[in-house]
Amino acid sequence: xxxxxxxxxxxxxxxxxxxxxxxxxxxxxxxxxxxxxxxxxxxxxxxxxxxxxxxxxxxxxxxxxxxxxxxxxxxxxxxxxxxxxxxxxxxxxxxxxxxxxxxxxxxxxxxxxxxxxxxxxxxxxxxxxxxxxxxxxxxxxxxxxxxxxxxxxxxxxxxxxxxxxxxxxxxxxxxxxxxxxxxxxxxxxxxxxxxxxxxxxxxxxxxxxxxxxxxxxxxxxxxxxxxxxxxxxxxxxxxxxxxxxxxxxxxxxxxxxxxxxxxxxxxxxxxxxxxxxxxxxxxxxxxxxxxxx
Amino acid sequence: xxxxxxxxxxxxxxxxxxxxxxxxxxxxxxxxxxxxxxxxxxxxxxxxxxxxxxxxxxxxxxxxxxxxxxxxxxxxxxxxxxxxxxxxxxxxxxxxxxxxxxxxxxxxxxxxxxxxxxxxxxxxxxxxxxxxxxxxxxxxxxxxxxxxxxxxxxxxxxxxxxxxxxxxxxxxxxxxxxxxxxxxxxxxxxxxxxxxxxxxxxxxxxxxxxxxxxxxxxxxxxxxxxxxxxxxxxxxxxxxxxxxxxxxxxxxxxxxxxxxxxxxxxxx
Numbered sequence: 001x002x003x004x005x006x007x008x009x010x011x012x013x014x015x016x017x018x019x020x021x022x023x024x025x026x027x028x029x030x031x032x033x034x035x036x037x038x039x040x041x042x043x044x045x046x047x048x049x050x051x052x053x054x055x056x057x058x059x060x061x062x063x064x065x066x067x068x069x070x071x072x073x074x075x076x077x078x079x080x081x082x083x084x085x086x087x088x089x090x091x092x093x094x095x096x097x098x099x100x101x102x103x104x105x106x107x108x109x110x111x112x113x114x115x116x117x118x119x120x121x122x123x124x125x126x127x128x129x130x131x132x133x134x135x136x137x138x139x140x141x142x143x144x145x146x147x148x149x150x151x152x153x154x155x156x157x158x159x160x161x162x163x164x165x166x167x168x169x170x171x172x173x174x175x176x177x178x179x180x181x182x183x184x185x186x187x188x189x190x191x192x193x194x195x196x197x198x199x200x201x202x203x204x205x206x207x208x209x210x211x212x213x214x215x216x217x218x219x220x221x222x223x224x225x226x227x228x229x230x231x232x233x234x235x236x237x238x239x240x241x242x243x244x245x246x247x248x249x250x251x252x253x254x255x256x257x258x259x260x261x262x263x264x265x266x267x268x269x270x271x272x273x274x275x276x277x278x279x280x281x282x283x284x285x286x287x288x289x290x291x292x293x
Numbered sequence: 294x295x296x297x298x299x300x301x302x303x304x305x306x307x308x309x310x311x312x313x314x315x316x317x318x319x320x321x322x323x324x325x326x327x328x329x330x331x332x333x334x335x336x337x338x339x340x341x342x343x344x345x346x347x348x349x350x351x352x353x354x355x356x357x358x359x360x361x362x363x364x365x366x367x368x369x370x371x372x373x374x375x376x377x378x379x380x381x382x383x384x385x386x387x388x389x390x391x392x393x394x395x396x397x398x399x400x401x402x403x404x405x406x407x408x409x410x411x412x413x414x415x416x417x418x419x420x421x422x423x424x425x426x427x428x429x430x431x432x433x434x435x436x437x438x439x440x441x442x443x444x445x446x447x448x449x450x451x452x453x454x455x456x457x458x459x460x461x462x463x464x465x466x467x468x469x470x471x472x473x474x475x476x477x478x479x480x481x482x483x484x485x486x487x488x489x490x491x492x493x494x495x496x497x498x499x500x501x502x503x504x505x506x507x508x509x510x511x512x513x514x515x516x517x518x519x520x521x522x523x524x525x526x527x528x529x530x531x532x533x534x535x536x537x538x539x540x541x542x543x544x545x546x547x548x549x550x551x552x553x554x555x556x557x558x559x560x561x
Contacts, residue, residue: 016381023374023433024389030430032392034407041410094306097299110303112542117310119534123493123510124527128313131320131328131520138316141329172310222398230400232494237514247402251498254406264410267403274400 035271042264051261059265069249069266076245077273079160080229083167087224088217090168091175095216096209098176099183111180118173126233129166133157133238158240166238167228175220182216183209218285222278229274246270314531321525326518339525346522349509355421356490356506363428364486370429371436371481372474378437379444394438396431401494404431409498419501427495432485439484443477443548444470476548483541487534 043055063069098110117125132138133156140152156162186209194204232247244252246266253263324334343349377383378390396404408427417423447470455465471478493507500508510526513519 012381013383016377016383016386019373019381020377020383020386020389020393021373023370023377023393023437026370026429026433027389027393027395030408030426031395031404034411035403037411037414038403038407090306093299094303097296097303101296101299108542108546112538113307114310116535116538117314119487119491119538120314120531121491121507121510121527121534123491123507123514124317124523124530125313127514127523128316131316132313136327136329138328138330141331145330169309169313172306226398227400230402232402233511247400247494250402250406254409255498260410263406267406270400271403274398278398 038264038267041261042268044261046259046261059262060269062262063265063269072244072249073246073269073273075160075243076229079163079167079245080225082160082164083171083228084221084225086164086168087171087175088179088220091172091220092179092217095176095179095183099180111177114176115173122170123233125170126166126237129162129169130237133162133165158238158242160243162238163234163243166234167231170234171224171228174223178219178223179213179216182213182219186212214285218281221281225277225281226274230270317524317528317531320521321528323521326521328520328524339521343522343525348504349506349526352504352506352509355500355503356496359421359424359428359496359505360486360489362425363432363489364482366425366429367432367436367485368440368478368481370433371440371485372478374433374437375440375444379441390437394434397434401431401492405495405498408495412499419499419503421500421503421505423499423501424496424503424505427499428489428492431492431495432488435488436481436485439481440474440477443474446549447473474548476544479544480541480548483537483544487537487541491534 041051042059043057044051044053045056045058046052063073094114098107098114102110130137134140135152135154135157137157139156140149143149144152190208190212191204194208195201199207229245230247231245232251235241235243235245235248241248250263250266250270253259253266319332320328321339322335322337323332324336324338325332374390374393378386405427408423408430412419412423451469451473452465455469460468491507493511496505497508497511504512510523513523
């Protein structure tokens with residue numbers, strides 16, 4: 001019996017591996033191999049298309065100590081973290097509303113309404129914010145037209161704030177879904193228990209609902225943070241090329257200056273930052289939930 | 294339940310989400326090349342200008358080839374991945390599934406640049422074919438996610454019944470599993486198609502001399518005179534994606550109804 005079970009297990013393992021092999025092979029060839037190549041490139045040195053294979057960390061030293069690179073990485077971090085905080089904080093009440101205050105039959109309609117803007121052209125949405133916030137844009141021309149201001153506002157365009165608003169709008173639906181899913185999973189009787197035991201609504205929320213939904217909040221944080229730190233379009237269109245972020249710097253090194261090793265070192269550094277911060281978010285969440293368990 | 298404050302906030306939020314998109318038709322029909330208030334009159338010139346743009350049609354053709362191929366290949370790969378991860382236990386499963394899903398948590402620029410470095414190093418000419426390679430990579434995780442939920446809601450006993458009645462693995466898959474996950478397959482095709490059509494970074498860096506819709510729109514944004522025609526195009530694109538998504542949502546709901554599940558809402 002034991003033998004037949006293990007034989008069955010082995011055949012199941014074989015079928016499973018066979019079944020996943022086309023998809024896995026594709027990911028290995030087109031994702032794992034290119035990423036490994038980038039790591040190897042980052043250890044070479046070069047410039048203007050010439051590459052010397054000297055396996056040094058010189059590129060990393062330059063990326064992490066050069067003032068230009070540091071300023072750009074710091075800007076990317078500030079923008080991505082602000083976008084993440086803004087997006088998640090404004091998304092939470094929406095997820096809460098849909099999960100707790102919308103009739104079950106209408107929930108999918110609400111989710112549908114929330115997700116539609118996300119599926120409409122990202123480029124056009126970003127460009128629309130340029131049109132809205134621009135010097136001669138919709139807000140300025142509108143306010144001038146009705147006489148509230150005498151000259152165009154300049155603090156709304158071509159700055160980090162404009163980047164944050166645009167990206168927060170672009171990634172808003174991303175934040176709602178994971179929080180909503182986490183809230184849906186909460187056993188409603190726990191909340192009733194909390195209130196039966198004399199907790200106020202606010203305290204029940206603070207002590208039961210919020211901790212139980214933290215998993216969703218962390219997922220939302222990661223889902224927003226990762227693409228925003230690597231965003232290319234918004235700094236280019238909204239920042240007018242004057243506020244480059246990591247992705248723009250990568251393009252310059254990889255293609256315009258044609259220093260692939262340095263570009264690769266930037267890419268690897270960006271991946272490291274993303275991985276470390278993601279790990280930190282997850283660990284903070286464990287800590288946060290720790291005493292409750 | 295009463296919560297007027299939250300409801301008002303939710304409606305305000307929807308307005309914030311939709312306001313920029315609402316500007317699209319307003320300025321697409323506005324009779325001025327300058328995108329600003331006050332509006333100066335109604336025109337359909339921008340739609341006509343867009344319609345007459347030959348380069349735009351070529352870019353659209355390229356994009357449709359890319360999105361169509363991407364949707365089919367990613368969904369086929371998604372079927373294999375989802376079936377393997379929901380039905381079988383095997384060594385290295387976590388790592389392999391993790392690798393397949395990795396593009397979801399990697400900034401697209403990194404995916405694009407690492408592919409570009411390799412393609413240039415082995416001198417593969419950049420074209421719409423290389424864009425398809427990249428798009429399949431980033432849409433496969435979505436296909437796996439959508440199809441996994443379709444495969445998960447399958448009742449395993451139906452499959453066993455087919456085996457007991459003498460069907461082989463292939464005919465069981467064709468006769469029992471495929472019809473039951475068909476709605477999942479359709480929504481995966483539509484969603485991969487939509488993502489690929491909208492994707493910009495990979496299309497911009499891996500297309501070489503070929504133009505696709507998103508990179509064409511991007512290049513036109515540099516010329517203020519071309520902007521109104523692009524807003525007209527954007528209006529049409531919004532209508533198309535809303536239609537496609539409504540169809541995807543319809544099939545997703547029908548799939549849930551078919552397998553007897555409960556609707557929990559949402560795509561992801």
